[in-house]
Amino acid sequence: MPHKEEPIGSQEFTPDQYPDFPDGFPTVELETISLAKLIIDRDTAEQDRVFEICKGRGFFYLDLSGCEPGETIVQGADEMVRVAEAVFKLPLEEKMTYEFKIAGGSGSLNGYKAVAATVTDKAGTRDTAEFFNVGKNEMIVPDDQMKRKWPEPILAAKPMFKDYIETAHSIGMSIMGIIAKKLGVDPEEFNSRHRIEEQSGDHVRLTRGPPRDKEELPEIQTPSHTDFGTITLLMNWLGGLQVWSESSRTAQLWNHEPDVPGEWLWVKPKKRCAIINLGDAAVKFSNGLLCAGRHRVIPAPGAQGKYPRYSVVYFVRPEDKCIMKQLRGPGIPDGPEEEKDIIAGDWIGQQVIGLNEQHGK
Ligand SMILES: O=C(O)CCC(=O)C(=O)O
């Protein structure tokens, strides 16, 4: 018998086989917003809902059906996971040659984060997920303008990354445009801080968490945090994401301890939907009016936990040179002038360092 060739990518990612999210776990009922209603119909009731959600929990499902950008994300995310599988299957020594360096500055966000690179609690428990951050500014430029070395499966998929990135970025900007108008701010104020061709900390994050090791909860894949960019578009297929039941409006550095009492609630994955959430930069720009929801990732519950968990995350973040201060407009609470200017590249860099220094690592 000839040796059976392994198909391209492995079979680790088998979304058609995943059992439903089990009953009996406390879940959060996120609202579902239709992307087609937002960008094709320009439905004002849907826009109002987006704004209310962003002032509330700051998390919602975005139904991607019925419009071209949505289809690009639905199909693209599946293809991204195939790339992720190929990348994570590389030998650890090879992956470590792409390790992301905690040097500050948004460029340092690119590359590989191994399992256990971060501490998740005061007891020193290590995380269990691996990431590969694929920088926007690397994928959208011609090959001869790329600044870093990338694993072959990522390079081979560069046109697909470009398409996914441009689409995810434009969806993020459409949502920000809606929010801007409600804040009484010219959408250009947001556009000019998030120009795609400018250097920024935007990236596609490919993540892989191993199957659940033991029944008891939790085993932390990604510790409690708020995202530090402006808006995040997340695709996942298995449970594992949890949000803190209470919202907090402080734009804070990574802090593993929620600062308001509450409990962790599961976010059920929803077919053909992205999960959208706001990050600390949106809190900063709106002087605390918008909310960055606190969240974390643990292995999926019940029978879903037998599968490795992949996710594809796109972070829209302010341009490196953007000065991180609140916008002024009739809908934004007026705060005092910031004492000193800090640019987004440094702001994000500080948060990355904060992330790794938590619990005195
Ligand atoms: O994997 C997920 O579902 C969420 C990942 C996440 O929160 C992050 O990478 O910031």
Ligand SMILES: [Fe+2]
């Ligand atoms: Fe996150």
